[in-house]
Amino acid sequence: MHVLYNILAVILVVLATPAFIMRLIREKGFGQRLAQSFGFLPNEDVELVAKKDCIWLHAASVGEIVAASPIIKEMRRTFPNKPVLVSVVTATGYAMAKRIITDADSIIFFPLDLPLISYGVVKRIRPSVFLMVETELWPNFLRAMSHFSIPVMMVNGRISDKSVERYRYLGSILKGMLDTVDKFCMQSTIDAQYVIRLGANPNRVVVTGNTKFDQNYTSVTVEEKNILFKQMGFAETFPVLVAGSTHKGEEEILLTALKKIKKRFPNTKVIIAPRDIMRVDELIELASSFGFLALRRTELLKINNNNHDIVLLDTIGELGKIYSVGTIVYVGGSLVAHGGHNILEPAAHGKPILVGPHMFNFKDTYALFSKREACMTVTDETTLTEKIVYILDHEEVRLQMSRETLKIIEENGGAARNSMIYLQEILQ
Structure with a gap:
């Protein structure tokens, strides 16, 4: 199943190549984003966190960045000496992170979930822990984390009704990803029940609440x-x-x-x-x-x-x-x-x-x-x-x-x- 996933992932990247080329021509800054997606991270960003026992938090887009904001503030209070790396998938998520995540040491684009790319990026950074906001499950990336014995934690975990049905089709890949996660901190009892139904170890699942209740970056005088x-x-x-x-x-x-x-x-x-x-x-x-x-x-x-x-x-x-x-x-x-x-x-x-x-x-x-x-x-x-x-x-x-x-x-x-x-x- 994992081999099939990788074959499909490579095919999708190949099929997307014409779109990548068009965006390189038309979209300012897309080249930098694309390079990072393929694992070519800027040295000035990586040097701040690589092999320094950093905490790596991944938030895909704007909504996840909003949820991540109070987590990172608490992280700074709890672990003042640990570097913090934030990764995103979308350009809007990156812009939002730059705007409201002022406590991060480095903000990068998340690598494509291809075996060599994921392995190379994780090997280069070697964080002390990886936190994924809501439900960012990536098979090759999590496999690389497991290879280097890096603990993984889901924060502000959320599973939609549609996701429950969609994830079932992943079969053994899903089981492998869920087994990689050391702790599932879920938003609600329903989300906790969903992730357990998908195959998460119940002993690793807790309900911590929704971090978006804690956000204060929108406060105005x-x-x-x-x-x-x-x-x-x-x-x-x-x-x-x-x-x-x-x-x-x-x-x-x-x-x-x-x-x-x-x-x-x-x-x-x-x-x-x-x-x-x-x-x-x-x-x-x-x-x-x-x-x-x-x-x-x-x-x-x-x-x-x-x-x-x-x-x-x-x-x-x-x-x-x-x-x-x-x-x-x-x-x-x-x-x-x-x-x-x-x-x-x-x-x-x-x-x-x-x-x-x-x-x-x-x-x-x-x-x-x-x-x-x-x-x-x-x-x-x-x-x-x-x-x-x-x-x-x-x-x-x-x-x-x-x-x-x-x-x-x-x-x-x-x-x-x-x-x-x-x-x-x-x-x-």
């Missing part, structure tokens, strides 16, 4: 918040709606609702943060077709304008702070069947939260917030409009939702610290 309002051209505006991590098909629903909301609240302004910032030009045209003027966030930093209706966030790593200026927040990927996105970032600012019915990737936090009426579920533009108008018309509802979100955040903190307790055990 009153002064910073006022600056954001001014930069957006929204000074003394009410209400401001923030739609975070939206996907294709959701913006039409939002803009349809906005036309109705403006009849009741004519000064309504909206900030839309598309999950894919490459869609910003498309959304400017879409907004115009609805009769709205939409401007880029980066454009507003250069001009003084307050005649626009919509700000389109075209920067990486800012959304967590931008949530602070919203009166109400809609979290995207949920009115379409994508599975939703992280609701803890707006919750950390005490915001009333709206989501669609498709929150299966964040089922536990969604269930918790819904049960305590800290977030509301909408199904289409009609219910989206009705819920927003209802919250805006009833200040006591808005304040109660705000209090409840902050209370939930406070009650569920401590996952990062819990993870460090188990990391200490492994390293000892």
Whole structure:
């Protein structure tokens, strides 16, 4: 089975070669990323951590980096003398890591999961421990870790319903990967049950909670918040709606609702943060077709304008702070069947939260917030409009939702610290 996996991996890399070449031509910085993916890591980055008993933490993309942020802060407190290496897969994850992971000694792109590449990179760095955020299971890489007797720990572990079914097809490869992991620190009891069902040793599985409850990189002062309002051209505006991590098909629903909301609240302004910032030009045209003027966030930093209706966030790593200026927040990927996105970032600012019915990737936090009426579920533009108008018309509802979100955040903190307790055990 492992041989078959490697054959398929090589075939996929070969098939992807034309795409790699096109991206090398068109995409600035892709050459550096590609070189690192093939194991050619910059000496200046590697020298800081290689063979120095570093802690290597791997977080694939933006969401995992957010979860990793409080873990690394606790790591620094617990192991102040150990170098920290962070690896990512995506360019957006790399940009986010550079922005919010200030305690890392080195940030690199994760190597492709091919035998010689994985073995070579692990041999060169030789960390004291490898931490993977959520569910980053890579057969060849974990086999290399096992070869060099390097302990492996899963932190903020999460297994989606789809992943449970998908992983079953890996057969003996999955069993080999799970046997490599010394400790599974899972977000919830459900996640723990899932990973055990997949074949993890129950004695190695613990529930530590969700580290995203601990994140504080999005904190803003009153002064910073006022600056954001001014930069957006929204000074003394009410209400401001923030739609975070939206996907294709959701913006039409939002803009349809906005036309109705403006009849009741004519000064309504909206900030839309598309999950894919490459869609910003498309959304400017879409907004115009609805009769709205939409401007880029980066454009507003250069001009003084307050005649626009919509700000389109075209920067990486800012959304967590931008949530602070919203009166109400809609979290995207949920009115379409994508599975939703992280609701803890707006919750950390005490915001009333709206989501669609498709929150299966964040089922536990969604269930918790819904049960305590800290977030509301909408199904289409009609219910989206009705819920927003209802919250805006009833200040006591808005304040109660705000209090409840902050209370939930406070009650569920401590996952990062819990993870460090188990990391200490492994390293000892």
